[in-house]
Amino acid sequence: MAEARGLLEPRHEPWITLPSFVWLIVLFTVPAAIVFAIAFKPSDPYGGIGAGWTLQTLRSLGDPNYPAILWRTIWLSVATTALCLVLATPTAYFMARTPERWRHLLLLAIIVPFWTSFLVRIFAWKVVLHPEGLLKRALVALHVVPPEASLLYNAGAVLLVLVYTELPFAILPIYAAAEKFDFKLLEAARDLGAGPLRTFWTVFLPGIRRGLLTATLVTLIPALGSYVVPDLVGGPTSEMLGNKIAQRTFSDRNLPHASALSALLALAVLVPSAAAIALERGRRARQRAEAA
Amino acid sequence: MRRSLTPLVVTLAVLAFFYLPVAVLVGNSFNASRFGGEWSGFTLNWYRRLLAAPEIWHALGNTLAIALVATAGSTVLGTTAAFALDRYRSRLQDAHYLLVYAPLVIPEILLGISLLLFFVALRVQLGYPTIVVAHVTFCVSYVAMVVLGRLQDFDWALVEAAQDLGADAWTAGRRVVLPLLAPGIAAGALLAFTLSVDDFVITFFVAGPGTTTLPLRIYSMIKHGSPPLINALSTLLLTLTTTAVWLSQRLLKEAR
Known part of the structure; x- marks a missing residue:
């Protein structure tokens, strides 16, 4: 590193580090610790936090409602992620193989609908899926669904809209990886006699695995924490953890309970993140061992 | 090497999926029908009502501040x-x-x-x-x-x-x-x-x-x-952001 005298010298380190460091300790780490702490507090009848410590709040997570909600949160998030990967991979492949000047346009076409507000995008689906809406009429006319069926307020609607909101975030990292992929490798594999599917599975997918891993995390984590989508297009039978946290916070004003649920959600998010890091480390270690 | 058509088909389907709700929203903002199930004629009524809704503009001011x-x-x-x-x-x-x-x-x-x-x-x-x-x-x-x-x-x-x-x-x-x-x-x-x-x-x-x-x-x-008011508001916001991004892209190109 070149020597820039008097500018950002070692003795300046604390001064340039502390503003953001202290801000994030006070407003990110401390609040996170408070969430875990309040999960061990009783609630008071006025919507506040009671005195003393208790395990009662954590025990109430054993309520038969919660395992069902946790399970639904997990399967909806995993299904969202799987659908996003299945749709994003061929799209990213196609984009990466498109001639350069079309590629930029295609990328823009993927991003533009997401310049609208997040809430508006969900609302747009509410209009499309509305009982009087276009899609319902078309499906009834085609005898795909009976006239009394509802397209809204069920787990299917939540899944559809979750895929809609997360899909671009899956496409972008896979596209970034596919753009760097050497497509001559596919031709080589085909020349050596591999069929198209085998080439895709054993050459292309391993070649873009970093992109796939990033895409998995950036869709899975927000999906696990989703609250607005199930709140607006879901119903009582498609509630997720996020809904319960908001309910306990705003409707019942039971903050300890909301904290315990948040701690549960934090764990649900940490598990796949830690797994991804371990996977990446293990792979690197194996590669090093093979190289040695 | 013959290329498979699957990626092209999936990409087109994804684009249709992305634009369908946006198109419905923009179309309905000019639709006289309140719930937008059918087309009952062109109207600018929702935009007029939007302009006359001070609480929305007040909220926008707060958001920008x-x-x-x-x-x-x-x-x-x-x-x-x-x-x-x-x-x-x-x-x-x-x-x-x-x-x-x-x-x-x-x-x-x-x-x-x-x-x-x-x-x-x-x-x-x-x-x-x-x-x-x-x-x-x-x-x-x-x-x-x-x-x-x-x-x-x-x-x-x-x-x-x-x-x-x-x-x-x-x-x-x-x-x-x-x-x-x-x-x-x-x-x-x-x-x-x-x-x-x-x-x-x-x-x-x-x-x-x-x-x-x-x-x-x-x-x-x-x-x-009121759904129609949100349609009109979203169409306005979409037009605004698209124009802003398009302008900044133009400026960046000229700067280069």
Whole structure:
């Protein structure tokens, strides 16, 4: 590193580090610790936090409602992620193989609908899926669904809209990886006699695995924490953890309970993140061992 | 080699999927029918009603004011964070990196509830100041990552050259480093601004009674309000952002 005298010298380190460091300790780490702490507090009848410590709040997570909600949160998030990967991979492949000047346009076409507000995008689906809406009429006319069926307020609607909101975030990292992929490798594999599917599975997918891993995390984590989508297009039978946290916070004003649920959600998010890091480390270690 | 048609078909399907709801929304904003199930004639009525809804414009004003303050704060904190992370290698910076990175991979609802509990524990009155503080907190990380990306391509030898030519540290910083990094800092600030304007979840948690922002307003309109007004408002917003992005792209091209 070149020597820039008097500018950002070692003795300046604390001064340039502390503003953001202290801000994030006070407003990110401390609040996170408070969430875990309040999960061990009783609630008071006025919507506040009671005195003393208790395990009662954590025990109430054993309520038969919660395992069902946790399970639904997990399967909806995993299904969202799987659908996003299945749709994003061929799209990213196609984009990466498109001639350069079309590629930029295609990328823009993927991003533009997401310049609208997040809430508006969900609302747009509410209009499309509305009982009087276009899609319902078309499906009834085609005898795909009976006239009394509802397209809204069920787990299917939540899944559809979750895929809609997360899909671009899956496409972008896979596209970034596919753009760097050497497509001559596919031709080589085909020349050596591999069929198209085998080439895709054993050459292309391993070649873009970093992109796939990033895409998995950036869709899975927000999906696990989703609250607005199930709140607006879901119903009582498609509630997720996020809904319960908001309910306990705003409707019942039971903050300890909301904290315990948040701690549960934090764990649900940490598990796949830690797994991804371990996977990446293990792979690197194996590669090093093979190289040695 | 013959190429499979599957990727093309999937890409077209994905684009149709992306544009279908947006098209329905824009179309319905000009539709005289209230629920938009069928076309009952062209109208500008919803736009007229929108212009006559002062609470929406009031909420928009609040949103822009919050975004401006939050952008200023997070740009300063994010830029200093990026400089520290780029220039120094130490235990402190390892912890610092973790702190900056973590908010990016935590679901918004967890940031929202943790800040709410923090403010409740400190008995801070919820309102516009708590919204600004929350927005600065989640925007810092985004700004830091954008600026850090630009700093990695920055050539510190330029600063050395300026100093060899007689510039003191302050002049070199002001006349060399800042101008070269200005596009990166501006990009980070723009990202912070858009994130702040669009944020609903975190704002919802730390907003006090009576506080309103545009996303909070839109949410209550979706829950209880008039669909055609949201159609018209979204079409206006979409036109605005598209024009703004198109203009900035044009300007960038001309600058090059």
